[in-house]
Amino acid sequence: MSLFKKKSASDETADMSFVEHIDELRKHLFRSAIAVTIGAIVMAVYNSFIVKKVLMGPTHPDFITYEYLCKLGQALGMGNNLCLTKINVKMQSNVVAGQFSIYLNVILIGGFILAFPYVFWQFWKFVRPALKKNELRGTRGVIFWVSTLFFIGVLFGYFIIAPYTINFFANFTLDDNIENIWTITSYFNTMVPLIVGSGLAFQLPLVLFFLAKIDVVTASFLRKYRRHSIVVIVIAVSVITPPDFLSTVICSIPLVLLYEISILLCANVEKKKKIGKPEPDWE
Numbered sequence: 001m002s003l004f005k006k007k008s009a010s011d012e013t014a015d016m017s018f019v020e021h022i023d024e025l026r027k028h029l030f031r032s033a034i035a036v037t038i039g040a041i042v043m044a045v046y047n048s049f050i051v052k053k054v055l056m057g058p059t060h061p062d063f064i065t066y067e068y069l070c071k072l073g074q075a076l077g078m079g080n081n082l083c084l085t086k087i088n089v090k091m092q093s094n095v096v097a098g099q100f101s102i103y104l105n106v107i108l109i110g111g112f113i114l115a116f117p118y119v120f121w122q123f124w125k126f127v128r129p130a131l132k133k134n135e136l137r138g139t140r141g142v143i144f145w146v147s148t149l150f151f152i153g154v155l156f157g158y159f160i161i162a163p164y165t166i167n168f169f170a171n172f173t174l175d176d177n178i179e180n181i182w183t184i185t186s187y188f189n190t191m192v193p194l195i196v197g198s199g200l201a202f203q204l205p206l207v208l209f210f211l212a213k214i215d216v217v218t219a220s221f222l223r224k225y226r227r228h229s230i231v232v233i234v235i236a237v238s239v240i241t242p243p244d245f246l247s248t249v250i251c252s253i254p255l256v257l258l259y260e261i262s263i264l265l266c267a268n269v270e271k272k273k274k275i276g277k278p279e280p281d282w283e
Contacts, residue, residue, distance in 0.1 A: 028122040035118040039111030047107065049259050055106055055191065058163040059087055059170070089170040089180045093188060109192055113133055113154060113199075117147040142206070149202040156200025156214040162191055201255070207263045210268035219267035222259070229259055 026206045043050055057063050061084040080143035093099045112119065121143050166187075170180055222229075230252075236252045 009114040010169055028126045032122045036111045037117035039114035040107040043107040043110035058166045065159050087170045091182055091184050093184050116150055119149040120146055142258040150199040153199035153202030157195040161198055162194045204267055206256050210267040219263050222263045227231050230256055
């Protein structure tokens, strides 16, 4: 047996000075920046498709979400009431470098989305040594689950939340003499928070799971305020989607399901704590 005990990652981190912590953070940020840059280069190569088909997709009536919504309306016997023939909006760029600025932002945000698993991995490598052993238990696969939920959220935001929002504001008018002419910057600043924000919102189950592990929230607490939470979700969805029952239901169901999944995860954590069942360590 060796006379010298090998230091754990936590011990090594505890011995690091403030400057060394900053230097370690700089390394992780630099690697993340490289990954985002590579992702941005990929986005730049396919810039025509990304801008015309992805970014501007929800402004065209043949967008896939609108087509499926039309088919759904017809299947429900609503005729063509849910079909779109035109989205009443025009775009303009009112600053010299407006379109170029949006182009750079598109490829950078797209690069971040593509590189998200690696970026989060770098974040996890920096944070993990500071966590206690009991906080690390049950975190196996955290990178996979965080990344999966993020991408599902991004897709939900892009194909569901964003099209409904754009369609609602494009067709909302106070008077027929008022024409909707948006700036491309305003459009971009509306789309990005909806899409990226949706990806982050889908982290709710994992966030509550970790909070349950450190006894900040409990399943009983989440059950107690279930109705309040559902009301908040429905109100939030109603604000950013067209004011009709079908839109509200379609956008609310996934968020309510995420809340219910969070309750199940928290209950599972509490059950394991009561019976004293050891959870698998990250190692």
